[in-house]
Structure formats: structure tokens, C-alpha cells
Amino acid sequence: MTAFDNNRRKILLGIGAAAALSQVPLTAHASLSAPKRLSFYNRHTGESTSQTFWTPSQYDPSALDAFNQVLRDHRTGEAMPMDNGLYELLHDLTRVLDTDRRIEIISGYRSPKTNAMLAGKSAKVAKKSYHMKGMAIDIAIPGVELSDLRKAALSLKRGGVGYYPKSGFVHVDTGRVRQW
Template sequence: MPPAFAGGQTDFWSKPRRVWLQRRVAGRIEEVNEVYFADGQLLRDPYIRACRLLRDVRAGEAVQMSPVLLDILCGIQGVAIAHGIDRPLITNSGYRSPKTNSATEGAAKNSLHMQGRAWDGRMPDYPAKMLAQIAQYLQGGGVGLYVASNFCHVDDGRLRTWRGA
């Protein structure tokens, strides 16, 4: 079930769902900008490309990411687009292997990143605080705001909010 976003568009979730993600890896930019869900189902190839972009780059491992997480990211972009802002979500972290997670400063021991259910990132020229507020509005899961590092965390777990360093 997608997050509770309507934003004046009651048919938002019945339309094809697009996600625009970017990530810098080894000095180059990887990008996925396509519809991953249409006609009531995940579209295999775009979904796989999104999962690959959201992989653990340190371990070189990809997993099946949560479709609900992709819906949350789609919803964030939908709200931004409704306000005239159509930019990619820049990924800091998606899936993390247990080894990568344990080596990540400040990471929760049982992080949803290790289940492919969390994303950390930002949107160019858009405050992380605004992304966090949109994610809270969607009520899709947990939302963490890291002002000093200018990124936010979203996951498809239980509803909760926090501020990081």
C-alpha cells in the first residue's frame, strides 16, 4: 500500500509511478529516471535498475529494494513537482550489507538499510528539512533529518522521526 499522499490529486497512486535517482560512484554519476510501477504492477527492468543504483557500493551487493520505499521516494518527488521542483533524488545510501552497516558511523544496529527498506539522500538546491517534512506528510515510515550533513533518511518502517548530527 502506498503512503497516504493525495496532495489534492486523489488519483496520484493510480497513475504510473516514476522515480528519478542519481548517485555518484567512483567519480561518475549513475542515474535511473523511469516508471517502475504501472497498471498495478512493478515493471521488472526499471525496478531492477533502481535496485542496482540503490546497492551497497562498498560491498558490491544489490538486493530487492522495498517497493513501498520506492513509493515513498516517488511521493516525495510528486509533492516537489506539484510545487514546481523537478529534480533527482541524490542517493547517499540505500541497501547496506551488515558489514558496511557496522562500519557506518551512527548507523543503527538493526538498520532497515540492511533489509533494503531505507534511503539516505538529498535533492539538489532543496533543503533536507523540506524533504523530511514531505516524507513526514506521506506517513510511509521513519524520517530522520541530518541538517549538518544536509540529507534526510526515509524508510518504510514504523512511523517515527528524529534529528541526527
């Protein structure tokens, strides 16, 4: 391949990339640079936090640490880094619902000990729960009907969605797309 052909190839690739980006909705471009904020309230500990976790081009480590603390296993006190994709999912969920209300946490991270105890009491608790991997959360949002929260989560097609109306929460995770 000659230098001319190589340069021509680079130019054509650049034009192709520009054409592809021009097809991305303007809102997607804006979301890459817009700050992202979430507010949490843990029903078990009474703790809350409201943080901007994404500023243009990067996650804020101190905000993620604050989230991880509020989402810790309230039975053991253990915390672990939660999946950043879970925070992205929750942010997008609040956008779909057009709400800036706080997200109430029923269960965030679960230690293996806590998960085993809960699984021993209920067949509805997965023995290999995504909660133990920091990839799942059980939530409610004041003023938002659980059925609407479920529908919004399903519309995102970004992971698992469990509906527990009798217990008053919706489960979302960043695993494979599925529902129950």
C-alpha cells in the first residue's frame, strides 16, 4: 500500500466516523458532557446522600464513595464499590420518569453472609445474587407508582427487573436483560 493509499484510507475512515456520529441524537451528545446527580435515602439506616457522580468526562470518586457507604449492607456494615453502570442505570431511570426525587434504598450491597441468611428464609432470594457483586439494588421512589417504576426500568432494557409490589420495591440490576 502506498503512502497515498494509506492517507486516503485514513480520510475515508474519518469521514465514515463523522457520518456515524451525525446519526447519534443530540441528547446523547449532551449526556456525555452533562453532570449527573443522584440522591439516595437508606430506609434501614436513615442515611442519605445527594451527589453529582459524573462531571464532564469523569466519575467523581468522592461521590461514588458516598454512594457506596449509603448502599452498604446494613446488617454487617460491609461496603464495596458498586458497579458504576448501576448508577448510570439509576440516573437514566430518573430521567425516563422525569423526577429528581430521592431514590429510597431497600437493599443495595449484600455480603455473602447476609445473602445466605436471606436465601435460607426465602426462595425469592438468589443464592448468587447480583447484590453480592454490587450490581443490584432494590428501590422505591416517593411519588412514583411501583408499576410505573417497573415499566420505566423495563423500557431501558439494561438488566434485570424484578417487581415486588407486596414488599413495596422494584429490583434493578446490571446483569443480563430479564424480568420477573
